[in-house]
Every structure is written in C-alpha cells, then in structure tokens.
Amino acid sequence: MTITKKGWGLNDSVVLMRIFIGWHFLYEGIIKIYNPDWTSFGYLASAQGPLKSVFAALTNEAIIGWVDGLNMAALIVVGLCFLFGVFEKKAAIIGIGLLAMYYLAHPSFPWLIEANVEGSYWFVNKNLIELAACMVIFQLPTGHYFGLKRLFSKKNNEIKIEKV
Amino acid sequence: MKWTRRDMIKGLGSLPIAGAVWWAGASSSVLNSKKRSELLEQLNIEPSLPSALPPIGGNPIRVGIIGYGIRGEQLCRALGFASKEWLQNMQKSVDENPKHTALKDFQAQDKLNVQLVAVCDVFDVRAQNVVDSFSTKDNPVKRYKTYQEMIRSGNVDAVIIATPDHWHAPMAIDALENNVHVYVEKPMTHTVEETYRLREAAKKSKAKFMVGHQHRQTLSFKTAQDVVKKGTLGHINMIQTNTNRNDDNGAWNYDIHEKANEQTIDWEQFLGSAPKVPFNKNHFFRWRKWWAYGSGLSGDLLSHDYDRLNCVINMGIPESIVASGGIYTHNDGRNVPDVLQVNMEFPEFSIGSSQKAGKEKGMTFIYSATLGNGFNRPTILMGHDATMELGNRLTIWPDGQSTKYDEMLKAGKMRPSTPIFQYDPGANIPDAISSATSQYFADKGLMWTYIDGVRVDSTFLHLREWLSVIRNGGTLSCGIKEGFEEAMVAHMTGLSWKLGRRIDWDHNTETIEPIEGVDFDAILLSSTNV
Numbered sequence: 001m002t003i004t005k006k007g008w009g010l011n012d013s014v015v016l017m018r019i020f021i022g023w024h025f026l027y028e029g030i031i032k033i034y035n036p037d038w039t040s041f042g043y044l045a046s047a048q049g050p051l052k053s054v055f056a057a058l059t060n061e062a063i064i065g066w067v068d069g070l071n072m073a074a075l076i077v078v079g080l081c082f083l084f085g086v087f088e089k090k091a092a093i094i095g096i097g098l099l100a101m102y103y104l105a106h107p108s109f110p111w112l113i114e115a116n117v118e119g120s121y122w123f124v125n126k127n128l129i130e131l132a133a134c135m136v137i138f139q140l141p142t143g144h145y146f147g148l149k150r151l152f153s154k155k156n157n158e159i160k161i162e163k164v
Numbered sequence: 165m166k167w168t169r170r171d172m173i174k175g176l177g178s179l180p181i182a183g184a185v186w187w188a189g190a191s192s193s194v195l196n197s198k199k200r201s202e203l204l205e206q207l208n209i210e211p212s213l214p215s216a217l218p219p220i221g222g223n224p225i226r227v228g229i230i231g232y233g234i235r236g237e238q239l240c241r242a243l244g245f246a247s248k249e250w251l252q253n254m255q256k257s258v259d260e261n262p263k264h265t266a267l268k269d270f271q272a273q274d275k276l277n278v279q280l281v282a283v284c285d286v287f288d289v290r291a292q293n294v295v296d297s298f299s300t301k302d303n304p305v306k307r308y309k310t311y312q313e314m315i316r317s318g319n320v321d322a323v324i325i326a327t328p329d330h331w332h333a334p335m336a337i338d339a340l341e342n343n344v345h346v347y348v349e350k351p352m353t354h355t356v357e358e359t360y361r362l363r364e365a366a367k368k369s370k371a372k373f374m375v376g377h378q379h380r381q382t383l384s385f386k387t388a389q390d391v392v393k394k395g396t397l398g399h400i401n402m403i404q405t406n407t408n409r410n411d412d413n414g415a416w417n418y419d420i421h422e423k424a425n426e427q428t429i430d431w432e433q434f435l436g437s438a439p440k441v442p443f444n445k446n447h448f449f450r451w452r453k454w455w456a457y458g459s460g461l462s463g464d465l466l467s468h469d470y471d472r473l474n475c476v477i478n479m480g481i482p483e484s485i486v487a488s489g490g491i492y493t494h495n496d497g498r499n500v501p502d503v504l505q506v507n508m509e510f511p512e513f514s515i516g517s518s519q520k521a522g523k524e525k526g527m528t529f530i531y532s533a534t535l536g537n538g539f540n541r542p543t544i545l546m547g548h549d550a551t552m553e554l555g556n557r558l559t560i561w562p563d564g565q566s567t568k569y570d571e572m573l574k575a576g577k578m579r580p581s582t583p584i585f586q587y588d589p590g591a592n593i594p595d596a597i598s599s600a601t602s603q604y605f606a607d608k609g610l611m612w613t614y615i616d617g618v619r620v621d622s623t624f625l626h627l628r629e630w631l632s633v634i635r636n637g638g639t640l641s642c643g644i645k646e647g648f649e650e651a652m653v654a655h656m657t658g659l660s661w662k663l664g665r666r667i668d669w670d671h672n673t674e675t676i677e678p679i680e681g682v683d684f685d686a687i688l689l690s691s692t693n694v
Contacts, residue, residue, distance in 0.1 A: 030189025030190055035193045037197075084179070150175040
C-alpha cells in the first residue's frame with residue numbers, strides 16, 4: 001500500500017508549486033475581503049494595452065461592485081482548491097482566466113509606460129509566469145498525492161502516481 | 165479503506181496552511197484598518213460637505229454679463245449657458261476621445277433659476293456670440309453698448325463683471341449704487357483708492373456683492389479649515405505657495421481673434437481710465453501683461469493663492485510685504501513681472517500652540533512664482549506638529565519633533581515620512597485634462613471639487629451661493645471683507661515690486677503706511693518701475 005518513491009520527485013515539486021500559488025491566491029483574496037475600502041477601480045481605470053476600453057467599461061458604477069465581489073470570491077475559491085487539492089482542474093482554469101485578465105489590463109509591453117511596477121519586465125511578467133504554472137497544475141493534478149482527495153479516492157490514484 | 169498516518173498528513177496537511185494564510189490576511193487587514201481608525205479618531209478631522217443652500221425660488225434672477233472673454237465665457241457656462249461654438253467644439257473632443265468629460269460635466273450640472281438677459285462687451289464678435297447663443301423666443305438677450313445703460317435698464321437684477329482689472333471697481337460701484345447685485349472677478353480693484361470706495365459702496369448698497377474666488381467652495385479647503393481649527397498642525401510658522409506655469413496661455417499670451425479690428429472693437433471704451441494709446445490688439449487680448457489694465461502675477465495669481473489660504477486660516481492683511489522679481493522669461497514688451505517672490509509678515513499670527521504659552525507667535529507667508537517653469541511645487545503649511553500639503557487633495561505628515569504627537573511617534577504609531585491623513589474627494593475619478601493651464605488650476609482646487617464622488621465646477625457652486633443669497637439672504641463666503649483683503653494684498657505686492665522696498669500696513673487705520681513723496685496709485689498704474 002505504501003509503495004512510495006524515496007526522495008523528492010516531480011509530484012512533490014508540483015505540490016509545492018500548487019500550495020504556493022494557492023497560498024498566494026488565498027492571501028490576495030482574504031486581504032481584500034477584510035478591507036471594506038478595497039476596490040479594483042484604480043487597477044481597471046488605469047488599464048493599458050489593447051483591451052483598455054474593456055477594462056475601463058468594468059469600472060462603471062453599476063457593475064464595479066460585482067466585479068470586485070467576483071474577483072475576491074474567485075481568488076479565495078482558487079486559493080482553497082489549490083491548497084486542499086480539490087477541483088484542481090476547474091480551479092486552474094479560473095486561475096488562468098484571472099491571471100490573463102490581470103496581465104491584459106497591465107501588459108508588460110515595452111511601448112506602454114507602466115507606473116508602480118516593482119520589477120523589470122519585457123512582455124513576460126510574474127502574472128504570466130504564474131499563469132503558466134497554473135497550466136502545469138491543470139495538466140498534473142496532485143490532490144490525490146497531497147490533498148483531501150488522497151483521503152477519498154485513495155485506491156484509484158495510488159496506481160496513477162506510480163506511473164508518473 | 166484504511167488511512168495511515170502518512171495519508172492523514174498528506175491528506176489534511178494543507179488545512180493548517182489554509183488556516184494560517186486566512187488568519188494572516190484577515191488580521192493584517194483588520195489591524196491596518198484599526199490603526200487607521202485609531203489615528204483618525206485622534207485627529208478627528210471631518211471632511212466637510214458644502215453647506216446646504218436654500219433653493220433659488222421665485223422668478224428667475226435676471227443676469228447681465230459684462231465682458232464675455234475667456235473668463236466671462238467660463239462664468240456663463242457655470243451659470244448654465246454654453247455657447248453654440250463651445251458645445252460644437254466639445255462634441256468634437258468627445259468624438260475624438262470618449263473620455264473627454266467637459267461636455268458631460270456641463271450637461272450634468274444642476275440648472276440654476278437664472279435668465280441671461282443682457283450682455284455688454286466692447287468686442288462685437290463676443291457680444292454677438294452671446295446674443296446668438298442664448299437668445300430664445302421668450303428671452304431675447306439684449307446687447308448694451310455701455311455697462312451704465314445695462315445697469316440702469318431695469319432689466320437686470322444682477323451683473324457678472326469679467327472685464328480687465330481697471331474696469332472692475334467702476335462697474336461694481338455703479339451697479340451697487342443702483343442696487344444691482346454684483347459678482348466681480350479678482351482682483352476686485354485696480355488701485356488702492358478704488359478699494360476703499362468699493363468697500364463703501366458695498367456697505368451702503370442693498371445689493372449683494374461677491375468676489376470670484378471660487379476655490380472657497382472646494383471641499384479640500386473646507387476640510388483644511390477643520391484641520392487647522394483642531395490644532396492638527398500646531399503653530400503654523402510658515403506657508404509656501406507657488407505658481408509654476410510654462411506655456412503661452414499661462415503667460416497670458418492668449419489668442420488674438422481674427423476679426424478683431426478698430427471697427428469691431430470699441431477701443432476708447434476698453435481704455436477707460438487707462439493711458440490713451442493707439443488701437444492695439446495685443447493690449448486688448450493680452451491685457452494682463454500691462455499694469456495699465458491688469459496687475460500681473462500679484463493680481464491674477466497671487467490673489468488666488470492668498471485667498472486660498474485666507475479662507476483656511478483667516479490671517480487677514482499682513483503687517484508688511486516685500487516683493488522682488490523681474491521679467492525674465494517672456495521679454496515680449498510686457499511690463500508686469502513674470503518671476504515674482506513675495507514675503508508677507510504676520511508677526512501677531514497665532515491659532516494656538518501645543519507648546520508652552522508665548523513660545524510661538526508669528527508667521528511668514530511666501531509666494532513664489534515663475535511663468536518659465538511648470539514643475540509643480542505644492543502649497544504647504546508648516547506647523548510645529550505637522551505639515552499639510554493643500555490642493556484639490558490634502559495630505560498631512562507629522563513632524564519628527566512634534567510635541568503633540570510625541571508619544572505616538574515614540575511608540576512607532578506615526579512616522580514623519582508617512583502621511584497621517586489624506587483627503588482626496590476625487591480619488592477614484594480618472595480625469596482627462598487638456599491643457600497645462602487647466603491642470604495648474606485643477607491642482608490648486610480652483611476648477612472643480614467632488615461632491616459624493618461627482619465632479620462639480622467650483623465656479624458653479626460659487627455662483628449658486630451668490631444667487632441663493634440674493635434670493636434668500638445669508639452670508640457670502642467671499643464678500644467685501646475678503647475682497648478688500650485680497651485686493652489690498654495684491655496692491656501692496658505690486659507697490660513693493662515697483663518701489664523695490666517694504667510696504668507696511670497699519671491695522672488701526674486700515675491704511676498702507678505712507679511713504680513721503682510717493683503717490684501709491686500713480687506708482688501702481690505707471691508702466692515703469694521706480
């Protein structure tokens with residue numbers, strides 16, 4: 001039953017990555033939900049790049065409340081799913097969607113002047129890297145290895161793990 | 165199915181992580197907001213809303229506009245009357261850039277109970293523009309050739325005066341003597357002598373008199389009054405306020421209209437009391453550059469900066485003024501300085517102190533201006549306990565050596581580099597501002613303010629207050645007392661620059677200390693320095 005590999009393997013690395021991303025998403029969501037003054041207005045209103053007008057439209061008074069609420073909920077849901085190792089594929093898709101929007105609102109294109117950026121980026125920035133990492137999680141779910149799934153669908157997954 | 169200890173660890177291992185992250189996020193947010201509210205509670209600053217005005221009921225107030233130049237046009241728009249030409253231009257701007265808000269802001273502006281019934285402008289094109297744009301079947305706008313005819317016509321209840329400075333007082337006095345209400349642009353007079361005469365006329369008249377310092381309506385300034393009153397800054401010992409502009413418009417080189425000529429402009433009437441010179445388009449459109457018609461930086465921009473602070477700390481006329489400067493950036497035939505430094509002394513100034521009684525008293529007010537550099541130097545009020553930056557936004561930093569905040573500084577609850585209070589009523593509103601000059605005015609809170617997150621033209625609020633007081637009675641925020649102070653300060657500054665010496669004010673007699681052999685008004689109006 002406990003035919004596990006010795007040492008640090010791919011599963012462990014993916015789990016670590018999954019937990020870190022989940023951690024990050026959850027913290028971003030929690031920080032916002034407990035701060036009554038938080039709003040995505042500034043981020044959206046200052047959007048740049050080809051989809052500038054789409055993001056500007058989201059700042060409309062009638063919908064900004066929904067935009068904020070959905071963003072917080074999505075962050076928390078993705079965070080918890082990644083941490084607990086449940087519904088990873090669905091969560092990864094939502095995560096990819098969120099990160100794509102964050103990236104497109106403020107893309108690291110060299111011809112755009114970006115204010116308040118903490119690093120130096122040329123097309124690729126941390127949002128884009130996290131997005132790629134979510135793709136890995138989508139393709140390599142590890143909840144059965146480390147996560148609640150291990151407790152509920154144990155047998156089926158043992159074998160799969162061995163194949164990795 | 166059996167679960168081993170390893171299964172339990174690997175299955176439930178992430179639960180404590182999730183719990184920890186949740187706790188960390190929640191406590192950090194809650195702690196931050198607790199710290200903030202603790203600080204705000206101690207400061208107890210209340211961002212104030214403009215006082216509610218009773219509605220302007222009854223028949224519409226009949227208003228005449230005297231002077232439909234750049235400012236006259238803005239004032240009419242604030243009243244609710246935008247020229248056809250402007251509406252077309254703004255529509256074009258919106259078509260080019262949907263974010264352009266001027267048209268939307270104008271359309272959203274509340275309607276005032278006024279009728280624009282009369283215009284007086286010595287330039288035919290401008291007068292005709294008013295007649296064509298605002299005449300309706302029921303209300304034809306009438307053009308008057310002179311202001312005297314308009315004031316005596318019996319058709320106007322109130323006039324707005326937006327002429328060159330040398331016409332402000334004669335027109336305002338004439339209107340007040342005929343009990344016609346007056347809204348006059350700043351500075352309210354052009355000479356020292358007129359300033360007393362206008363004050364007399366305003367006191368005697370039944371009509372209401374308002375000076376056009378519209379920033380008195382700006383929310384950040386009302387909040388600043390509360391900040392100062394609560395002793396947040398401690399003893400204010402220095403104020404710095406500045407003008408930095410670096411564009412033609414900002415240096416008063418306005419456009420010259422193509423149809424301007426001796427046939428379309430009543431040149432004699434424009435000159436009035438000014439020295440008789442042959443027809444000159446440059447003088448007509450760019451009159452702010454000559455002492456004969458305007459008063460340069462001291463009357464045009466220092467007057468705003470002085471009044472912005474006078475409305476916050478009510479410091480009155482200084483005991484003395486020293487000014488220096490020159491024509492250093494626009495040597496184009498003008499005779500008013502384009503770089504100017506002014507020091508005003510208020511040795512008796514005190515609004516309370518956090519230190520032992522008698523240690524602190526007095527303040528210097530520094531105004532520094534250049535029309536050859538656009539770097540934004542903010543207005544700052546410097547007190548023993550804190551520093552306040554004041555514009556459309558308002559920010560307060562504690563001073564590292566503050567007495568009042570000593571404990572909080574030592575406890576690490578405050579840091580000199582971190583603002584303890586920030587007030588930005590328009591924080592979430594992205595602006596599409598067009599020109600350098602309008603940005604300059606916007607930063608100073610001279611263009612608009614925000615009420616409940618909606619951008620409102622402060623000139624509109626100022627005019628509305630005037631109209632409301634005309635109809636319902638009450639006190640004007642910038643009446644003759646405030647106007648007297650700003651005009652006198654502007655004149656003392658002009659005199660100091662021209663004479664190259666200190667000008668003193670006698671508070672007991674309310675006069676400028678005489679200087680032997682010097683006729684102040686002759687100096688003020690002369691085109692050369694002494």
